[in-house]
Amino acid sequence: MTLKVTDLCIARGGIPVLTGVNFTLAPGAALILRGPNGSGKTTLLRTLAGLQPPLGGRIEAPPESLVYAGHADGIKQVLSVAENLTFWARVFGRRDIDAALAAFELAPLADRAAGTLSAGQKRRLGLARLLVTGRPVWLLDEPTVSLDAHATALFAAAVRAHLAEGGSALIATHIDLGLAEAAALDVAPLRARAPAPDDFDGVFA
Numbered sequence: 001m002t003l004k005v006t007d008l009c010i011a012r013g014g015i016p017v018l019t020g021v022n023f024t025l026a027p028g029a030a031l032i033l034r035g036p037n038g039s040g041k042t043t044l045l046r047t048l049a050g051l052q053p054p055l056g057g058r059i060e061a062p063p064e065s066l067v068y069a070g071h072a073d074g075i076k077q078v079l080s081v082a083e084n085l086t087f088w089a090r091v092f093g094r095r096d097i098d099a100a101l102a103a104f105e106l107a108p109l110a111d112r113a114a115g116t117l118s119a120g121q122k123r124r125l126g127l128a129r130l131l132v133t134g135r136p137v138w139l140l141d142e143p144t145v146s147l148d149a150h151a152t153a154l155f156a157a158a159v160r161a162h163l164a165e166g167g168s169a170l171i172a173t174h175i176d177l178g179l180a181e182a183a184a185l186d187v188a189p190l191r192a193r194a195p196a197p198d199d200f201d202g203v204f205a
């Protein structure tokens, strides 16, 4: 279940954002995406998740191996925590939600309508969703936003357990997750140079 990215060029709103993105994410590995605000981390993750097409290059991953957790939680507000996880498990052809509830200490909130959760609790539910999917390659965009120190540690432990089982994770984050084993990819040097306004041929090259 290796994700291999070769000479990838990505765009947002038709404007190139990053070029020459190359990396391999092997089973058991984590890669931290670094780069300042607006440098293209979200765009890269969305492209890898298939939510937008690349401008060029190759993304090689086994079918149905990726799962993306972005800023929008994708939580159904009127369903309970357990119902949300059961819904997602079924979408991915699975049943068990107990391990996911336990990993993010959501069992005491299992019957609570998701719409009534705090921001951090909602984020824990959004991350628990990853566990019920059974997908091996996690694409995570700022997963610790709204999490307190304890929940951040729960998340780091969930990532470690996932890696130990042969999963992998690509994580855009500005904080130190304490994953000593993770490599880092700084996207700042890969910023695409916008064509000069008078570079007519360049625009159509």
Ligand SMILES: Nc1ncnc2c1ncn2[C@@H]1O[C@H](COP(=O)(O)OP(=O)(O)OP(=O)(O)O)[C@@H](O)[C@H]1O
Pocket (backbone or CB within 6 Å): 012, 013, 017, 035, 036, 037, 038, 039, 040, 041, 042, 043, 044
């Ligand atoms: N819908 C959009 N239309 C046009 N440009 C966009 C759109 N969304 C984002 N951008 C631009 O694309 C560039 C890359 O944004 P992106 O969200 O990928 O950066 P990021 O590295 O994830 O930033 P952050 O650390 O702030 O989350 C930015 O310049 C941003 O302003």
